[in-house]
Amino acid sequence: MVHSFYLPTRLYFGTGARQKLAGFVGAQDRVIVITDEGLVKSGTAGKIEEVLAGTGARWEIFSEIQPNPRAATVENALEAARRFEATAVIALGGGSPMDVAKVVSVLLTNGGRLEEYQWEGKPFAVPGVPLYAVPTTAGTGSEVTQVAVIIDRNTKKGINSERLLPTAAFIDPELMITLPPFVTAITGMDALTHAVEALAARGSNPVTDAWAVEAIRLLGQSLRRAFAVGDDLKARESVALASTLAGAAMDQAGLGIVHALAGPLCSYYDIPHGLANAVLLPWGMEYNLVAVPEKYACVASLLGRKAGGDVRTEAKEAVGAVRQLLQDLELPGDLAAYLQQEEDIPRFAREAAAMFIARANPRPVTPAACEAILRKVFLKG
Numbered sequence: 001m002v003h004s005f006y007l008p009t010r011l012y013f014g015t016g017a018r019q020k021l022a023g024f025v026g027a028q029d030r031v032i033v034i035t036d037e038g039l040v041k042s043g044t045a046g047k048i049e050e051v052l053a054g055t056g057a058r059w060e061i062f063s064e065i066q067p068n069p070r071a072a073t074v075e076n077a078l079e080a081a082r083r084f085e086a087t088a089v090i091a092l093g094g095g096s097p098m099d100v101a102k103v104v105s106v107l108l109t110n111g112g113r114l115e116e117y118q119w120e121g122k123p124f125a126v127p128g129v130p131l132y133a134v135p136t137t138a139g140t141g142s143e144v145t146q147v148a149v150i151i152d153r154n155t156k157k158g159i160n161s162e163r164l165l166p167t168a169a170f171i172d173p174e175l176m177i178t179l180p181p182f183v184t185a186i187t188g189m190d191a192l193t194h195a196v197e198a199l200a201a202r203g204s205n206p207v208t209d210a211w212a213v214e215a216i217r218l219l220g221q222s223l224r225r226a227f228a229v230g231d232d233l234k235a236r237e238s239v240a241l242a243s244t245l246a247g248a249a250m251d252q253a254g255l256g257i258v259h260a261l262a263g264p265l266c267s268y269y270d271i272p273h274g275l276a277n278a279v280l281l282p283w284g285m286e287y288n289l290v291a292v293p294e295k296y297a298c299v300a301s302l303l304g305r306k307a308g309g310d311v312r313t314e315a316k317e318a319v320g321a322v323r324q325l326l327q328d329l330e331l332p333g334d335l336a337a338y339l340q341q342e343e344d345i346p347r348f349a350r351e352a353a354a355m356f357i358a359r360a361n362p363r364p365v366t367p368a369a370c371e372a373i374l375r376k377v378f379l380k381g
Helices: 017-023 037-041 044-053 071-084 095-110 114-118 181-200 206-228 233-253 257-269 273-288 293-302 311-328 344-354 356-360 367-378
Strands: 010-013 030-034 058-062 088-093 131-135 147-152 155-160 168-171
Touching (some): 010 017, 010 233, 017 044, 017 131, 030 044, 030 071, 030 095, 037 044, 044 058, 058 071, 071 114, 071 147, 088 095, 095 114, 095 131, 095 147, 114 155, 155 257, 168 233, 181 233, 181 273, 181 293, 206 233, 206 293, 206 311, 257 344, 257 356, 273 311, 273 367, 344 367
Parallel strands (some): 030 058, 131 168
Antiparallel strands (some): 147 155
């Protein structure tokens, strides 16, 4: 079997990495910084402005990004970028600002409507304006993925294109030390979900396995510490590296039932993506256990569980390890608080099973399987 990899994004990693942005932006540039209001209020956006101030570039902040961004948000950001005559885009934040910034970058040069690319399969004919990713959470790995996920028509639908890969990314743990514990927890679990699903995915291969394994090891080693002691730069750096590795792994190998199930939950109920993945992960692993026990036995070992005995017994330990991690991170074991009406469950199950990302799951994803998991998650088993 022949595998291919395309990872053109230049990465700068480590404390102070944001300063390297100055080498990519010059006095001739007009930069739109796409972020959220929280990062403006916290002063994080100001740290990027300090870097830009030394370049002579002109810039404008667009901070109207909400979690689980919708098509209208993309249109508003694009309008702001066009009005400013932006020549470069900086994505500052977690997955939501990055998703919007990716699409804005390519629409600035390709024109047309978002729906043409998202729903009609129109390709991006030319590269976007330079896109620079500055993650402030360690979870999505969007800085190394060729996908942007936008909610439209009540569906969390991805747009896939090599044109969406950032020009460069600056992973600076100093920008993450003010993350609240809850956000640290759910974004870290998002990274773990990427790694575990990539490891088990049909598209996995020795390279993506290596990335996923290291990501799981780092998260098992450092996520609790980053959650409990937010200003521990060493822990933050380990979790940030794990997020990037997991993002690359899942982008190249694929995902599975957990992300498929999370799609409608985020689209309709606006559940934070990381929280949905965190709660769904052990249930998705239980479903897949029969298909890839050797992969989950590896996960158990990486998370500090080694039961001995046969592979299936060790694989079950992986599920237990994830549930213990959820407890240690003070995350709920269910999503019962979000359920609006029980009648939604079969519809969500059908939509999840039909999602494209479900095809990479190691075991066929059926509406019945999805409904069984959702009932456990929403109705507490």
